[in-house]
Amino acid sequence: MIDQILQWDTEVFMFLNGLGTSSWDLFWLIYTSKFTWIPFYALLLYLIFRQLPLKAFFTTIVVVALMIVVADQTSNLFKNGFHRLRPCHLAELMETMRLVKSYCGGQYGFYSAHASNTMAVAFFIGLTLKKRFKYLLYIMIVWAILMSYSRIYIGVHYPLDVLVGMIFGVITGTIFYKLNGYVIQKFNFNSKD
Template sequence: MNNFINTLNELDQEMILFLNGLGSPFWDGFWQFITNKWTAFPLYALLCWLCYKKHSLKQFLAILLCIAVMIALTDQLSNLFKIQFHRLRPCHNPLINGRLRFTHCGGQFGYFSAHAANTFALACFLGNIFKHFYPKMLLWLLLWASIVSYSRIYLGVHYPLDVLTGLSIGILFGYGMYIFYKRIIIKKIK
């Protein structure tokens, strides 16, 4: 088992060095902008407005509550994993941090990416909520979540495996919350 984990870590390190090395100073500012949590505020405001416009007040408030619970769960699960696994972020890993082209470092530990988990959970949940009104919304939101998630690799903050784990957990929680909303919440508020 240790050989498998070591091989996985080595592969992850090679992948981040390759992907991080693809960057250029021209794009650095763009990816810093994308990774900033406040950058998406206009998107969140638009999504809130669309939710309010397409749903009753009770449904709108229920959707907001579901989002708050879902993001709290994905975010706190990410924090729990970071504490339990103690996996150094690439930018803090002395084996590779000197070889990274560009870094924008966060806390010391990084398994798994809360950015990826939160954005994919939101994309999956709202994409399904809106699928009857805006059929392509899910695809657009998943593209947005992918771009935000990639920014974490570009900036040397997360390994690709951190992002893939966050993506998987985000989709699981987002779709799970959508099912909960459709099967339980909607029946209670109608």
């Protein structure tokens, strides 16, 4: 059964990766880059800063940093535990797939830290700012889904890698959102003092 699932995953990967064209390659390379989104992250931080008292804001920054570390390092545990090679490390796929960037990434790819981190951030920020920005959570989810797809497009992850990464991201983002709220309430960081 596992072999059949992995075979389907490879077939879906080859289909989705094969949809790419050279005219879209630069767009997806820019989209998938962590550095592209620094201004976006700065804007989100600013929106949180405007919404929360100072102590709650600094608590939120610490919690977000911890969340990203947990999401990222959990991915590394899975990668080192499952040892599933990235598609771009398999000679039999390299002949027919599209590898859009020259660097493939680490040897193992299950599950995608990009997908996990962006979905965790999407849920955390979307839930944190939901009272002020009603549709932000949905926008953030679309952003994270596109980020996840970009990993398939450029040839470094299978669909199952990004799907599992997104699921872990949703779980991680929701847990850390609740943890942040608990800490802020417990220590009364919502007060303006």
